[in-house]
Amino acid sequence: MLLVLGPAVxxxxxxxxxxxxxxxMSRETRAMQDDEITGPAVLTLxxxxxxxxxxxxxxxxxxxxxxxxxxxxxxxxxxxxxxxxVRHRNPELAYESRELLALTAHVARxxxxxxxxxxxxxxxxxxxxxxxxxxxxxxxxxxCAQCHDDNWGKKLAGTPIPQAHPTGYPLYRLEWQGVGxxxxxxxxxxxxxxxxxxxxxxxxxxxxxxxxxWRARGMKxxxxxxxx
Amino acid sequence: MARVxxxxxxxAKKGEVIEIRTLAGHPMETGFRRTxxxxxxxxxxxxxxxxxxxxxxxxxxxxxxxxxxxxxxSFTTVATESGTLEFRWTGDNGFxxxxxxxxxxx
Numbered sequence: 001m002l003l004v005l006g007p008a009v010x011x012x013x014x015x016x017x018x019x020x021x022x023x024x025m026s027r028e029t030r031a032m033q034d035d036e037i038t039g040p041a042v043l044t045l046x047x048x049x050x051x052x053x054x055x056x057x058x059x060x061x062x063x064x065x066x067x068x069x070x071x072x073x074x075x076x077x078x079x080x081x082x083x084x085x086v087r088h089r090n091p092e093l094a095y096e097s098r099e100l101l102a103l104t105a106h107v108a109r110x111x112x113x114x115x116x117x118x119x120x121x122x123x124x125x126x127x128x129x130x131x132x133x134x135x136x137x138x139x140x141x142x143x144c145a146q147c148h149d150d151n152w153g154k155k156l157a158g159t160p161i162p163q164a165h166p167t168g169y170p171l172y173r174l175e176w177q178g179v180g181x182x183x184x185x186x187x188x189x190x191x192x193x194x195x196x197x198x199x200x201x202x203x204x205x206x207x208x209x210x211x212x213x214w215r216a217r218g219m220k221x222x223x224x225x226x227x228x
Numbered sequence: 229m230a231r232v233x234x235x236x237x238x239x240a241k242k243g244e245v246i247e248i249r250t251l252a253g254h255p256m257e258t259g260f261r262r263t264x265x266x267x268x269x270x271x272x273x274x275x276x277x278x279x280x281x282x283x284x285x286x287x288x289x290x291x292x293x294x295x296x297x298x299x300x301x302s303f304t305t306v307a308t309e310s311g312t313l314e315f316r317w318t319g320d321n322g323f324x325x326x327x328x329x330x331x332x333x334x
Binding site: 037038040042043046047174177178 | 231233235249250251253255256296297298300
């Protein structure tokens with residue numbers, strides 16, 4: 001019998017074995033996410049609702065139901081994240097600012113419980129994101145897939161490694177003591193890998209976000225989630 | 229203006245123990261952290277929360293550094309009569325926030 005030992009290539013997680021980060025959390029942290037009245041993200045949601053009114057978004061938009069579940073999406077030929085689309089009329093809202101996060105959370109909240117759907121027309125972007133996910137980078141020479149495809153469920157410095165499904169962004173991270181975007185999370189990982197720290201809105205990170213949404217297709221939105 | 233949220237049952241039986249949850253939006257800066265340039269970030273925390281039930285104080289908490297941002301405080305009291313619960317948070321740099329909730333006791 002011939003044994004072929006190839007390089008350890010990251011296998012994609014079978015669709016039926018996918019788990020939201022929620023399932024890796026402690027009972028207490030889950031209770032925080034489930035608390036719709038005094039959960040930590042509630043303050044941001046209230047801010048977002050107020051801003052929605054103040055900026056006059058309601059003049060054009062009625063319901064934003066389902067919108068967050070299909071972003072990033074192609075807008076005018078350019079792959080655009082939810083944050084980028086939310087600030088289309090108010091470019092003065094800086095990335096990661098309290099205002100932009102609040103507005104985005106307010107929009108994303110309306111897709112809670114809906115299945116993630118990705119525009120297959122953006123196939124080249126999905127492929128680019130996938131390549132980024134599997135590419136070793138940084139001083140530690142790590143690829144995203146080495147943790148999130150190959151070793152999910154195990155522990156890294158005492159913390160469970162999740163599967164990296166972006167079901168709940170923007171989310172309240174206890175470590176951050178506040179709400180942050182998926183780009184902030186990406187930048188955390190890049191820092192940990194000692195890789196090049198890409199700026200907010202970098203096309204590579206938008207592609208990566210799209211790939212992760214495609215990877216999580218069909219999973220339920222839970223934004224704004226709570227994570228440890 | 230600080231954003232605060234309180235959760236009080238709208239209705240309770242006389243003598244029933246009710247749970248009250250309060251959430252206050254606040255950074256709770258400890259005063260021990262430094263900026264990247266090494267300068268100390270001054271302390272900015274909520275110092276106290278007081279809850280009165282029809283004017284009678286039923287709960288008081290002192291908060292300290294190293295408590296999480298956006299502190300959630302949960303406590304219980306006995307529903308004695310219909311009326312208003314008033315909440316007052318005070319803190320560093322003149323921080324102050326108030327909120328009211330009414331309860332019907334049957």
